[in-house]
Amino acid sequence: MMENGNGVCAVDIQAVEKVYHSKGRQPVQALKKVSLSIRDNEFFTLLGPSGCGKTTLLRLIAGFEQPTAGEILLFGNRIEGLTPYSRSVNTVFQHYSLFPHMTVADNIGFGLKMLKIDQATRDKTVSEMLSLVHMEDFANRMPHQLSGGQQQRIALARALAPHPKVLLLDEPLSALDLKLRQAMRLELKQLQEKTGITFVFVTHDQEEALAMSDRIAVMSNGEVQQIGTAGDIYDRPSNSFVADFIGETNLIDAEITSQAGAISNCDFPGGTLQAETITGRSVSDKVTLTLRPEKLRLSTAEEPEQGRMMGHVVERVFLGTDTTYLVQISPEVTLQVREQNALPGATRFDVGAKVSVAAADGATRILEG
Amino acid sequence: MTIDAKFPAPKLPQIRRSADSDFFNRWARLFPSLFIIGFFMLAPILVVGTYSFLEADPYGGVRPNYSSAAYAQLVFEENLDGSWGFNPSYVKILWRSILIAGISTALCLIVGFPVAYYMARQPVDKRNFLVLLITIPFWTNLLIRTYCWILILRDTGLVNNSLISAGILDAPFKMLYTNGAILLGLVYTFVPFMILPIYASVERLDLRLLEAGHDLYATRWQVMREIILPLAKPGIIAGSILVFIPCIGAFIAPDLLGGSKKLMIGSLIQLQFSSSRNWPFGAAVTLVLLAFVLIVLMIYAMKSSGKKDLEAA
Numbered sequence: 001m002m003e004n005g006n007g008v009c010a011v012d013i014q015a016v017e018k019v020y021h022s023k024g025r026q027p028v029q030a031l032k033k034v035s036l037s038i039r040d041n042e043f044f045t046l047l048g049p050s051g052c053g054k055t056t057l058l059r060l061i062a063g064f065e066q067p068t069a070g071e072i073l074l075f076g077n078r079i080e081g082l083t084p085y086s087r088s089v090n091t092v093f094q095h096y097s098l099f100p101h102m103t104v105a106d107n108i109g110f111g112l113k114m115l116k117i118d119q120a121t122r123d124k125t126v127s128e129m130l131s132l133v134h135m136e137d138f139a140n141r142m143p144h145q146l147s148g149g150q151q152q153r154i155a156l157a158r159a160l161a162p163h164p165k166v167l168l169l170d171e172p173l174s175a176l177d178l179k180l181r182q183a184m185r186l187e188l189k190q191l192q193e194k195t196g197i198t199f200v201f202v203t204h205d206q207e208e209a210l211a212m213s214d215r216i217a218v219m220s221n222g223e224v225q226q227i228g229t230a231g232d233i234y235d236r237p238s239n240s241f242v243a244d245f246i247g248e249t250n251l252i253d254a255e256i257t258s259q260a261g262a263i264s265n266c267d268f269p270g271g272t273l274q275a276e277t278i279t280g281r282s283v284s285d286k287v288t289l290t291l292r293p294e295k296l297r298l299s300t301a302e303e304p305e306q307g308r309m310m311g312h313v314v315e316r317v318f319l320g321t322d323t324t325y326l327v328q329i330s331p332e333v334t335l336q337v338r339e340q341n342a343l344p345g346a347t348r349f350d351v352g353a354k355v356s357v358a359a360a361d362g363a364t365r366i367l368e369g
Numbered sequence: 370m371t372i373d374a375k376f377p378a379p380k381l382p383q384i385r386r387s388a389d390s391d392f393f394n395r396w397a398r399l400f401p402s403l404f405i406i407g408f409f410m411l412a413p414i415l416v417v418g419t420y421s422f423l424e425a426d427p428y429g430g431v432r433p434n435y436s437s438a439a440y441a442q443l444v445f446e447e448n449l450d451g452s453w454g455f456n457p458s459y460v461k462i463l464w465r466s467i468l469i470a471g472i473s474t475a476l477c478l479i480v481g482f483p484v485a486y487y488m489a490r491q492p493v494d495k496r497n498f499l500v501l502l503i504t505i506p507f508w509t510n511l512l513i514r515t516y517c518w519i520l521i522l523r524d525t526g527l528v529n530n531s532l533i534s535a536g537i538l539d540a541p542f543k544m545l546y547t548n549g550a551i552l553l554g555l556v557y558t559f560v561p562f563m564i565l566p567i568y569a570s571v572e573r574l575d576l577r578l579l580e581a582g583h584d585l586y587a588t589r590w591q592v593m594r595e596i597i598l599p600l601a602k603p604g605i606i607a608g609s610i611l612v613f614i615p616c617i618g619a620f621i622a623p624d625l626l627g628g629s630k631k632l633m634i635g636s637l638i639q640l641q642f643s644s645s646r647n648w649p650f651g652a653a654v655t656l657v658l659l660a661f662v663l664i665v666l667m668i669y670a671m672k673s674s675g676k677k678d679l680e681a682a
């Protein structure tokens with residue numbers, strides 16, 4: 001399968017299933033009919049909660065596991081049966097796995113040495129890689145003499161040195177502290193743009209995924225839930241899992257009471273909201289609405305009208321830049337509202353205050369799944 | 370110590386201890402180890418050392434007169450006319466022993482490494498069972514086990530008889546009383562001492578490193594050479610020392626399987642205290658062997674510590 005526009009696709013995963021069989025235990029289905037196409041030169045992220053099968057998918061691409069069913073193509077070629085050492089794919093492992101008995105330079109040069117590249121070219125590449133990850137002064141250190149963040153950079157340099165066509169990164173930032181993680185996000189993104197290598201990045205941190213990726217595949221329970229750009233999956237989540245997993249959201253059970261062309265009116269206990277009509281959902285259907293907390297506004301209580309709901313504050317959480325309010329608008333429905341603190345004229349509402357909640361135009365969406 | 374002069378150590382309040390308690394702290398705590406080293410190691414060596422400089426009593430034991438004849442006998446012999454000439458036979462025996470011990474160690478490594486590697490890569494519950502299997506030979510006396518090898522190897526033994534009755538051989542193939550038999554006996558006796566340390570070091574190996582190696586284009590053989598062997602090196606060295614040293618001094622296997630013509634240094638020492646009744650000479654050979662082993666170990670220790678300094682730099 002060719003991807004439209006962008007040329008060839010680097011990794012094509014076609015209906016891949018993976019079942020782990022272990023003696024005396026129930027077989028575990030780690031992947032269920034996963035299909036996705038990763039384009040060349042793309043920063044592609046696999047995002048999902050722990051145990052959803054992200055590492056399994058990477059291991060299938062790298063060749064450490066064989067799919068139970070389905071196929072994987074690398075630049076159009078089937079790679080079934082190819083050993084890991086004959087695939088032009090390198091991995092940055094979650095635990096770095098630097099070789100403890102080799103210096104930093106030997107670690108980075110390892111792949112090239114195995115490919116029988118001559119010493120001079122190897123030395124040149126190693127020093128290029130060291131400067132790429134800003135570790136020029138560490139060439140002769142042993143891995144155990146490095147901090148976690150430094151080891152992570154060396155693992156990255158080691159995987160990049162043979163210039164693979166595809167680089168797999170398995171939660172490489174998870175062991176770092178917040179500051180370093182944020183810095184490394186930017187660096188990784190720049191590195192990907194500079195080298196033009198296809199990155200397949202695994203994370204369970206949605207913020208990380210949104211910050212770096214060209215496209216994201218959201219996974220859950222061994223299935224792909226949605227594939228799209230950060231904006232796509234944030235603004236147009238296709239089901240309640242994605243809406244809930246990416247950022248924060250209010251999920252409201254509602255019923256479509258009327259439709260006027262592109263607009264559906266959805267009723268729920270405590271209010272009515274307008275949302276874009278989606279195919280397959282018509283009047284008197286039960287639907288789930290998603291409404292991001294930051295797209296709701298609080299004001300002092302006024303009369304209810306279109307897109308405005310009345311309620312009272314039941315909880316207030318101060319988050320630094322923002323404040324989150326929980327506003328109960330009916331016994332069944334409590335909405336989360338996020339207000340920016342720095343906004344001029346922002347009023348603070350106390351617990352128990354009567355307020356009205358207004359949704360921005362186009363903020364309410366009907367979920368397909 | 371010019372640095373000390375420039376930066377005098379800050380005067381810290383000293384906790385004063387009486388001389389008595391100082392003495393107590395230093396020596397009393399060391400006493401158990403000093404006692405064990407002194408009583409079980411240094412004292413026997415001193416006794417052996419003393420005996421080696423005494424005169425032999427033809428009926429066994431020693432006479433309390435100083436003599437360095439034992440050491441002279443190592444390399445010289447008294448000719449019939451009373452003059453002394455060079456006698457290489459004992460040096461040859463020492464050299465043979467080193468050679469056979471070295472070959473045995475190499476064979477133990479070749480046999481032991483794959484076994485240890487296989488064991489260490491099994492599921493945990495199976496591993497413990499395999500370690501138990503390795504120790505089974507120790508449940509029976511070594512002498513009896515070595516006699517069993519005679520039954521297997523001799524001209525009318527298990528191997529020759531079955532090969533002849535199967536029509537593969539016409540006449541028995543001589544196996545007993547050869548160098549091969551000695552090597553077989555030594556490898557059989559000492560291979561567990563090679564397997565266990567290697568097993569321990571391979572078991573600790575992080576298997577994810579092997580995956581990382583494959584990921585970086587290393588074939589199975591390259592992973593073995595570049596990752597597994599270097600990381601198993603401490604086990605290989607420990608195993609080699611544990612095999613080489615007892616091999617040099619071994620006498621049961623060389624005696625029983627090698628016969629009287631293939632003397633090794635262990636048998637030579639044993640002979641001096643039994644039929645030859647030359648205790649001083651036996652003691653002298655013992656000390657020479659001890660000195661040789663110590664020198665080998667010291668060279669190894671110096672080499673490996675030198676490498677560590679290099680890595681740290």
Ligand SMILES: Nc1ncnc2c1ncn2[C@@H]1O[C@H](COP(=O)(O)OP(=O)(O)OP(=O)(O)O)[C@@H](O)[C@H]1O
Nearest residue numbers: 020022028030049050051052053054055056057204
């Ligand atoms: N070797 C294995 N044998 C049996 N089950 C396995 C094996 N490896 C993974 N699994 C199971 O497969 C499922 C997916 O595992 P996987 O490691 O791919 O998750 P993940 O998405 O990478 O999670 P995390 O974010 O925690 O790393 C899990 O339920 C896990 O228990």
Ligand SMILES: [Mg+2]
Nearest residue numbers: 054055056170
């Ligand atoms: Mg994982």
